[in-house]
Amino acid sequence: MVWEWLTEDVSRWITVDLWGLISGHPWWSGLIAIGTLTTLILLAKLLSFLFGAGTYAYAYVGNDEDSTVTPGEAVDPDVLTFKMKQLAAMSATGFEQACADLLARDGFRSTRRVEGAGDLGVDVTARDHDDRLLILQCKQYSSPVGSGHVQKFNGTARLHHGADVPIMIGLNGFTQPAIHFAAHHDLILMGRPELKRWAHGQHLYEVLGIPSTTQ
Template identity: 35%
Template sequence: MLRPVGDQGQQVVRGPLERWPRDRYGIKALTPYEFEDFVAWLLQRDGCLDVKRVGGAGDDGVDVRGRTVLDRPVAVQCKHLSNKVSPRQVREFLGAVIAEHRDGVAVFVTSSYFTKNADEFGVAHGLVLVNMQQLVSWAGGSWSPVAGR
């Protein structure tokens, strides 16, 4: 069985797919730390390298880091919420990635949805926004926010 990542910056450990949910009910049942581990595992499954969960106090707005198969840095913000993601939350993440990840892929993943204004703002600024519906597709293997990047 796949162990949770645990300490900040620890490498994600591969394990059986059965460890992670593939539907919205299973995703909603995850704890916030498990949600970050789950997203890290999805990135690793999709071929990203050096994937680490770094979320927590002092994470500078980035919960998961890695590199795509094309060697671009990946910065991910994970929000395990029941409410929609606000424009303020997306702006804060954009500020974090502009400061440290200009040439990379910036992905904002939520177990909920984005408000219309948050979605428009994120897309206009080149962020990859992943809502619950897309997350379920990603978990099922039919879509990936890092494919070809």
């Protein structure tokens, strides 16, 4: 009986009645089809956002080539971390804010991102527990940061902003002349390996080898 209903009644409804409705009202059928497809796409995006957003800024365990987490290792979900791919995909403003958030995670005080033009080489400021002023310039370039940018940072970090700890961050590292210049002028450069360790949960001062009396 069920087979007879499927093969006769349901088959007839699909092949005759439904097709007759579509062929008799092509415009309405097209609008309904478009509306249904649009609804399904929006629903899929909403579900992706709801189930994906919660893991955006936290440690990832899996096959990510940038992950430092050992598969199966317990990860504290309350520790803010970023994958390198996430940092690379951010806007320049988002990258600066991520650095500010990581400073706050590490317990730095008065952390803020400097907005607007005329910042004179400072993107993020903060103070550590020894009340030293950190000045960060964040470069999200797709290629290594050159010596010219480091020289400009050297001219403003201490003289203009009074930085105790001047740090320039390069998502994809620095050229050799830039590294030599920074070493000669006692500037701190954070290249990709150091940024990766910081973004994945290690304290900034541990990564950079900076002593702190209260860390």
